[in-house]
Amino acid sequence: MDAGIVGLPNVGKSTLFNALTNAGALAANYPFATIEPNVGIVPIPDPNLERIHKHIKTQKVIPAAMRLVDIAGLVRGASEGAGKGNAFLSNIREVDAIAQVVRCFEKAPGGEDILHVDGSVDPMRDIATINNELLLADLQAVENALPRAERAAKSKEPEAIARYAVLQKIKPVLDEGKPARVIAGEIIDAEQRKAWRGLGLITAKPTMYIANVDESDVNGQGELAQKVRAHAESEGNAFVPVCAKIESELAELDPADKAEMLADYGMDEPALNKLAREAYRLLGLQSFYTAGEKEVRAWTVRQGATAPQAAGVIHTDFERGFIRANIYGVDVLDQYGSEKAIKEAGKMRVEGKDYAMQDGDVCHFLFNV
Numbered sequence: 001m002d003a004g005i006v007g008l009p010n011v012g013k014s015t016l017f018n019a020l021t022n023a024g025a026l027a028a029n030y031p032f033a034t035i036e037p038n039v040g041i042v043p044i045p046d047p048n049l050e051r052i053h054k055h056i057k058t059q060k061v062i063p064a065a066m067r068l069v070d071i072a073g074l075v076r077g078a079s080e081g082a083g084k085g086n087a088f089l090s091n092i093r094e095v096d097a098i099a100q101v102v103r104c105f106e107k108a109p110g111g112e113d114i115l116h117v118d119g120s121v122d123p124m125r126d127i128a129t130i131n132n133e134l135l136l137a138d139l140q141a142v143e144n145a146l147p148r149a150e151r152a153a154k155s156k157e158p159e160a161i162a163r164y165a166v167l168q169k170i171k172p173v174l175d176e177g178k179p180a181r182v183i184a185g186e187i188i189d190a191e192q193r194k195a196w197r198g199l200g201l202i203t204a205k206p207t208m209y210i211a212n213v214d215e216s217d218v219n220g221q222g223e224l225a226q227k228v229r230a231h232a233e234s235e236g237n238a239f240v241p242v243c244a245k246i247e248s249e250l251a252e253l254d255p256a257d258k259a260e261m262l263a264d265y266g267m268d269e270p271a272l273n274k275l276a277r278e279a280y281r282l283l284g285l286q287s288f289y290t291a292g293e294k295e296v297r298a299w300t301v302r303q304g305a306t307a308p309q310a311a312g313v314i315h316t317d318f319e320r321g322f323i324r325a326n327i328y329g330v331d332v333l334d335q336y337g338s339e340k341a342i343k344e345a346g347k348m349r350v351e352g353k354d355y356a357m358q359d360g361d362v363c364h365f366l367f368n369v
Contacts, residue, residue: 001066001067001096001097001207001283001285001300002066002067002069002094002095002096003066003067003068003069003095003097003099003165003279003282003283004068004069004071004091004092004094004095004097004099004276004332005068005069005070005071005099005101005210006071006092006098006099006100006101006130007018007100007102007103007126007130008103008126008129008130009085010103011101011103011126011186011212012101012103012244012245013070013101013213014038014070014243015068015244015248016210016212016242016247016248017040017068018039019244019247019248019250019251019274019342020036020040020042020166020246020247020272020276021040021041021042021068021252021271022066022093023163024135027302029161034062037067037145038069038070038239039067040060040067040068040070041065041066041067041068042065042066042067042068042276043063043064043065043276044063044064044065044066044280044287044298044300045063045273045275045276045277046063046064046287046298047161048287048289048297048298048330048360049061049063049296050291050329051333051334052289052291052296052298052333052362055333055334055337055338056291056292056338056339057295058291058292058293058294058295058296059292059293059294059295060295060297061295061296061297062295062296062298062348063118063282063298064287064295064298064299064300065116065300066276066279066280066283066285066300068099069091069094069095069124070220071091071095075228081231089137089202092134093201093202094129094200095198095205096205096206096282096283097205097206097207097208097279097282098202098205098206098207098208099207099208099210099275099279100127100130100207100208100210101135101212101244102123102126102209102210102211102212103121103122103123103126103209103212103223104123104129104184104211104212104213104214104217104220104222104225104228104241105121105212105213105217105244106121106214107169107223107253117180120154120161121224123211123224123225123228124228124231125225127228127231129210131179131203132177132188132226132270134179134202134203135174135177135178135179135248136204137284138170138174138179138180138201138204139171139174139175140201141199141201142167142170142171142174142201143171145167145199146164146167146168146171149163149164149167150164151310152164153184159190159191159195161191161192162189162191162192162194162195163195163196163198164196165192166192166196166199167199168186169186170183170199171358172203173293174203176190179204180201180204181201181203181204181206182259184196185260191242194308195317202345206237206238206239206282206283206284207235207237208232208237208238208239208275208278208279208282209228209231209232209237209238209239210240210241210242210275211228211239211242212223212244213225213228213241213242213243214243214245215246215265216247217241217243218241218243218265218266218267218271219241220239220241225241225247225267225300228240229313230319230348231260238278238282240271240275240278240282242271242272242275243271243273244264247270247271247272247273249261250262250270250272251270251272255318258270265286268280280300284302284303285300285301285302285303286299286300286301286303286357286359287300287359287360288300288301288358288359288360288361288362288363289330289355289360289361289362289363290314290363291339291362299313299314300313301313301357304356304357305356305357306328306333306353306354306356306357307322307324307325307351307352307353307355307357307365308353308354309357310321310325310357310361310363310365311325311365317367317369318365320365320369321366321367321368321369322348322353322366322367323366323367323368324351324352324366325351325352325355325363325364325365325366326348326349326350326351326366327348327349327350327351327355327361327363327364328342328347328349328362329358329361329362330337330360330362331360332347333362347360
């Protein structure tokens with residue numbers, strides 16, 4: 001799954017990306033510093049892995065991960081090609097969720113001014129700028145697609161009819177200045193759901209607002225961050241306060257120094273841990289685990305996925321030849337201390353093809369191809 005980091009120039013977007021991916025040198029302080037999208041793999045912090053490893057000693061512990069895409073800075077007029085607008089809009093259509101970085105600090109940690117593309121710091125104006133450009137881009141795409149869809153629908157093919165119907169539902173919503181996702185729950189017909197996904201609308205994607213705060217406001221209690229928090233809550237979207245400067249420094253430290261720095265700021269963990277978990281939740285994902293002699297590993301699956309679908313994440317042959325899954329929870333492993341004891345206590349569950357995976361399942365899949 002992919003999440004795209006977006007934001008106006010000089011809001012700390014690339015600093016945050018580099019901290020998340022520990023990518024090294026930070027981008028320069030000028031608009032369009034990130035010309036092409038950078039892609040990083042971000043591990044999902046997961047205490048269950050250490051709980052499993054405590055009882056099942058293996059050579060490696062491998063967390064789940066998601067792809068993070070740092071997308072070129074957006075400016076007003078991007079929907080009409082301003083700045084790197086066309087490249088921006090093309091790249092953002094390809095991600096599964098949007099992480100919008102919003103500047104909530106006046107000056108850089110060293111006290112120096114960092115030029116804001118609009119001349120002053122106003123997070124609500126910045127949010128409005130980006131959201132408006134995304135909406136205008138979707139509206140343009142829908143208006144261009146409607147005539148072709150209308151002609152195609154005359155063929156009476158279900159797929160073409162569904163696409164035209166969905167476009168007709170979306171256009172008035174965008175005309176009112178609302179994101180496409182407000183009607184997502186109304187698209188319940190199977191063919192229309194397929195058409196909806198195929199449109200790749202930007203404003204249909206789940207969104208998380210990241211308030212980039214200064215070092216004195218790591219919990220996002222300041223006035224600027226609170227405005228962003230209230231806006232996110234009004235939309236039903238996620239909010240995470242992060243000081244990108246602190247996180248970039250933490251990413252370079254060894255565990256002992258990192259713990260000391262966290263304590264100095266009154267933080268129990270890096271804010272990036274919370275951000276990664278929130279992005280995971282935003283995408284509707286959950287983890288299941290496999291544990292053996294070589295590795296304990298977390299795998300990613302959508303909430304509601306069946307056991308065969310989860311098996312297919314590991315290998316397509318596992319799904320194709322699925323027979324059953326032997327499953328227990330991490331809490332059960334903590335209670336009994338080993339898989340052998342779990343089996344002897346009769347707590348190892350045998351699940352079939354209709355089983356819906358639960359977050360925290362530890363699995364052994366049986367298959368035959």
